[in-house]
Amino acid sequence: MYGDGVAGTTIFTVMTALAEETGAVNLGQGFPDEDGPSAIVDAAVEAMRTGHNQYAPLPGVPALRHAIADHQRRHYGIELDPDAEVQVTFGATEALAAAVLALVGEGDEVAVLDPAYDSYEPVVGLAGGTVRRIRLRPPGWRVEAAAVGDAVTPRTRVLLLNSPHNPTGRVFDTGELELLAEACRANDLVALTDEVYEHLVYDGRHVPLATLPGMRERTVTVSSLGKTHSLTGWKVGWASGPAELIGRVRGVKQFLTFAGGTPFQHAAAAGLELPATELVEELRSKRDRLSAALAECGFGVLESAGTYFLNADAAPLGEEDAAALCMRLPHEAGVVAIPVSAFSAETEGPLRPIVRFAFCKSDEVLDEGIARLRAWAEAR
Ligand code: PMP
Numbered sequence: 230m231y232g233d234g235v236a237g238t239t240i241f242t243v244m245t246a247l248a249e250e251t252g253a254v255n256l257g258q259g260f261p262d263e264d265g266p267s268a269i270v271d272a273a274v275e276a277m278r279t280g281h282n283q284y285a286p287l288p289g290v291p292a293l294r295h296a297i298a299d300h301q302r303r304h305y306g307i308e309l310d311p312d313a314e315v316q317v318t319f320g321a322t323e324a325l326a327a328a329v330l331a332l333v334g335e336g337d338e339v340a341v342l343d344p345a346y347d348s349y350e351p352v353v354g355l356a357g358g359t360v361r362r363i364r365l366r367p368p369g370w371r372v373e374a375a376a377v378g379d380a381v382t383p384r385t386r387v388l389l390l391n392s393p394h395n396p397t398g399r400v401f402d403t404g405e406l407e408l409l410a411e412a413c414r415a416n417d418l419v420a421l422t423d424e425v426y427e428h429l430v431y432d433g434r435h436v437p438l439a440t441l442p443g444m445r446e447r448t449v450t451v452s453s454l455g456k457t458h459s460l461t462g463w464k465v466g467w468a469s470g471p472a473e474l475i476g477r478v479r480g481v482k483q484f485l486t487f488a489g490g491t492p493f494q495h496a497a498a499a500g501l502e503l504p505a506t507e508l509v510e511e512l513r514s515k516r517d518r519l520s521a522a523l524a525e526c527g528f529g530v531l532e533s534a535g536t537y538f539l540n541a542d543a544a545p546l547g548e549e550d551a552a553a554l555c556m557r558l559p560h561e562a563g564v565v566a567i568p569v570s571a572f573s574a575e576t577e578g579p580l581r582p583i584v585r586f587a588f589c590k591s592d593e594v595l596d597e598g599i600a601r602l603r604a605w606a607e608a609r
């Protein structure tokens with residue numbers, strides 16, 4: 230893992246600084262370089278101009294809580310009470326942190342996928358808990374029963390799932406979700422699900438874990454506006470689920486940041502009503518373009534069904550250590566990418582040569598990145 234627990238610097242910060250220092254094309258940190266719909270931006274400006282600039286109520290502004298409840302009903306058939314079962318947060322990151330702090334205590338364990346997004350383990354550590362990893366292996370990155378069995382013990386309290394999954398691009402299928410749901414039901418675990426890429430799906434279908442039998446009452450579902458509408462800097466997120474669990478999340482969130490981002494909350498309410506179809510089609514074609522180019526460069530390209538990340542195996546190029554390659558690439562090729570080992574406890578083994586590329590970039594930036602990678606591959 231990059232960084233050193235809570236005191237470390239994230240791989241995203243390190244690699245973005247390297248991109249700036251070297252002038253490299255940044256296909257590392259996952260942020261879109263084109264802003265989301267102007268209708269949503271206009272709604273934020275309008276909210277600021279019409280006096281929505283003071284603290285929001287702790288649960289979030291009613292318009293957004295209603296929009297979240299409508300969204301969950303419309304897309305997934307999940308019914309929520311917008312007052313007691315929805316909590317607005319500063320991004321998914323705060324929702325996940327508040328949930329972990331609310332649900333995990335000293336000595337408790339949390340089952341997480343490996344590889345996983347980098348904020349999970351430090352925040353479990355802040356709560357006094359430890360993570361146990363459900364290992365996924367390339368190229369399929371499938372959730373296997375044996376790996377789930379290894380990760381769940383009598384000390385496990387929470388199972389933290391992320392689907393669509395960063396960094397692999399997997400959208401877990403219903404068979405895999407059922408394995409995880411069964412582990413939760415059989416061991417009386419709370420499921421905490423990170424669904425920030427719920428709309429960025431190119432193949433298959435996103436199924437929230439809360440919709441599986443017996444899961445609604447034990448699942449805290451987390452999402453945010455940032456990925457769906459290319460507004461990552463706004464940090465409008467939310468948690469939803471049964472009133473008892475959301476009440477506990479709210480209790481912690483109150484002392485993390487209380488409530489804010491009021492105009493962005495109003496704009497997010499408008500944004501949640503808009504489809505992300507256009508963005509998804511654009512991203513699909515960027516994914517296909519980058520996949521084809523990486524394959525021509527000699528990488529072994531893995532499938533990506535969702536998110537805006539693509540994994541590529543550098544071993545066919547004679548590069549067995551993606552971490553070392555990613556430190557050289559900005560200098561040698563003028564491109565920044567991120568080693569998947571940065572998201573894992575395993576620095577050896579099958580994910581060692583795997584590189585993550587972000588394709589949520591403008592056509593010009595992506596084309597420039599592709600041209601540089603081709604030149605680099607040809608010159609080898
Ligand atoms: N979870 C995952 C899997 C992510 O990739 C991200 C993106 N940074 C986040 C959570 C954070 O979401 P937010 O920006 O809404 O806090």
Ligand code: GLN
Pocket residue numbers: 239241242257258259260395
């Ligand atoms: N979600 C983004 C990624 O995985 C990074 C966000 C961050 O910098 N923490 O690239």
